[in-house]
Amino acid sequence: MQLVWFRQDLRLQDHTALWHARQSGPTVAFIALSPQQWALHDDAAIKIDCYLRQLHILRQQLDTLNIPLIIQHIPLWSGIAHTLGEICMELKIKQVHAHVELGVNELRRDAQVQQQLEQQGISVQLYHDRTLFPVGSIRNQSNKPYQVFGAFKKSCYERLSISIPSCYPAIDAQTALAKHALWQTPFTLDDFYSAKISAEQQTLWPMSEAHAQHCLDEFMAHGLTHYADERDFPTLNSTSRIGLYLNLGILSIRQCLQALFREQNGYFHLEGKGQQTWLDELLWREFYQHILFDFPRVSKHQPFQIKTAHIAWRDAPQDLEAWQQGQTGIPIVDAGMRQLLATGWMHNRVRMICAMFLSKNLLIDWRLGEQWFMQHLVDGDLAANNGGWQWCASTGTDAVPYFRIFNPISQSQKFDAHGDYLRQWLPELAHLDAKQIHEPYAKNLQLDLNYPKPIVDLKQSRLRAIEIFKALG
Template sequence: MARNLFWFRQDLRLEDNVGLWHATQHNEECVALVIISPEQWKHHHDAPSKIFFYLRQLQEIQEDLKHLNIPLIIKTIQSWSNVPKYITSLCKKLEIEDIYANVELATNEKHRDDQVKEALSKYKKNIHLFEDRTLFPTQSIRNKSGEAYKVFTAFKKTCYERLSISIPRAYPSPSKQKSIVIKDIENESLNDLISQFEYDTSNSAFKIEVGEKTAQDKLKDFVKSKMNNYDQTRDIPNTDGTSQLSPYLNIGIISVRQCLEEVLKDNDYIFSIQSKGQQTWIDELLWREFYQHVMVDFPHICKHLPFKKEMQKIQWRNSEEDLKKWQTGQTGIPIVDAGMRQLQQTGWMHNRVRMICAMFLSKNLLIDWRLGEKWFMQHLLDGDLAANNGGWQWSASTGTDAVPYFRIFNPVTQSQRFDPQGEYIRTWVPELKQLDHKQIHAPKEHIENYPRPIVDLKSSRARALAAFKNI
């Protein structure tokens, strides 16, 4: 009787889960495992709301797994250095035949898996790892010289060529296993972990709905009623023009293959572009893909280093005070403050505003982008090392295919262009509610309880240009 172990990570779904599908193919016995690592979460600066979301989704998974006769073991292990020992002893106790999991792409995770592999090999056991997080296996999209792409447009072109040959399809549902009772194995209670959660969960970031069905419904609704206008609405922060699927994609409640399938299902899963909106959305999925691939090919970005190593030389300003004002939405630049407050209150920020806030910190305030990257990670429900790092390094002009250092967004002009009526600002900065659509982007007079701008946009721009020009 073969008994397999499936180890959940950032792939909290049953449908189209490559590793889980493989683990359940023998229709025999399967046990699932998830390792909770609070120390690791701290090390990665994961937002409490994201951790809470993860734990609540695990509750769903645990229930859903019961229908497949797969028990879920929950184990807290603070440090990953203790994981190999735990896995080997669990495999011995449960008489596990094979271990299955989906690859995690960041360096610490890879190192952990190498150590698990080595420990298991002593007992002649193997861990089967599958690529599940991206449309194409990492390191498989190469230029003609066989090298990794550093520029998105060229990467995208190759992806389009690959898609026109065949679409990566979603895997079928896992099959029901033989019933199994596991004894004498310590198992923690998710209810206890959730009820003892050490953070205040009253904020709306903690209320996001979990569940594969929720994510699927959101996807279907977006594709049906919003996607075709996405090219027009995606940059307007006050409209509900984007899918808001990022928290679900990030912890794997939904897969990128499922997203692409939904987009192409009315076209018999043949890759052909039907509208500008559809193309723009696929391009965004490919930006996600690009940053995941970049992280594997250029792992130094996981170690707090700029993609362009010469950018290490930039002399960042050290200003705790300005950093704090940026973090708390008190810069006196309304669009920046609106974005930073939206982030704190909801765990999410609109992409256009993420770019504006990131550029304001790294250029106008000339504060190290890594401090902004950390703050975003500490608050984002969708915090993802590859996408967050990619977005920050793009904005700070230190990354792959980054914005040229001399193209500095003027936050006021951006605000006038993308929030012309000031509705987004009014939602998040109520102190400015009474101002009209001309005044609201850059109030001329002092407004009660609202600060004056902490920097002059023109001179701070010149300061940034000088700092970057020297490199």
């Protein structure tokens, strides 16, 4: 008997571990629900809601294939090894199949499980599924990991020109297994997680592999051509919006790449700016996954650039709260933060603006912003979120030079020229014209608006940040 352990990979299509398990014999599936661990990892309630809704669907799909799904409530990952060992003994499991996960806690959990099961004579097979290339496999000429995206991307391009990773075939239904008590789940998923998400928020994020694939296909058909030119404008629906489905493993990264090169019959040939730009975004995701593995300090709340650990961040709880609630008096920042609170998502350009404003203009520790995003993002991914925050804070790989600090007003004027995005999320400013809305108090600080005045002077705070970073040497 084989066991496939589902984690952040809630799909049937192109599932490496599931395919290998089924090639080896009759298979059962296992998943551990660990709410205390989720809380420790700052997983957003809206993200957990999506995970549980997708789990409902996955269980039904597995039923049609006669693959029983064992769902266990194990509050912390430290309890998984013992429970899984008991299940494997009860069912006479020969092999456990799962996908490699890269955070330090995930690696520690899997090492504990591997040690426990191998003591019982049960082998554990871990497969690289979350990345296009196995972590640790992309190295420079000195056999060291890349620390700059451009060089990493070039290496990936070279590999892709040789072969684009293909998807695994679909699996067939197996002969039904004899009933067992472990097949019964002693709790309902609806009541499992205490944080309740509104029906309106749920409708923003439909679940199922079919829907995720539809989103990908729609983007390929209608969004890819203009992606490079339109992706930075928050009022345009010009991004793929599949980050949630990639993060929960409802789509695989291989499926994305196959869709990208479908018109080229699976050969690596870039035919347009949109195609190349989106591929580069997928490779940024890949890069940060590899960084997470090669430099584990980034998942231990440490900066990638070690010297930046000495920055004296401001202790400013009132400013932090104003940023969190979208009450800074900087419209583009407040619009983004309110979008995040309302929907669990924020446009990527606005994410960068908000992150740089917190870490540079407010000089508040980027880790507080990283945590807030993880606590609210439906597509929160440890590697990508950390990488993005450290880029904006000038503490990470390819960090934006410390003296290059986004001016949120000019960013707003450039990417939301008519103020449509601002009006959507800041109704108290909706009556202002396209010039005034970006900086409502610029000409008249005494203007009577139900909107806060800026909590920081952008020019002075920029100079303050430059001086502090410059002092690091």
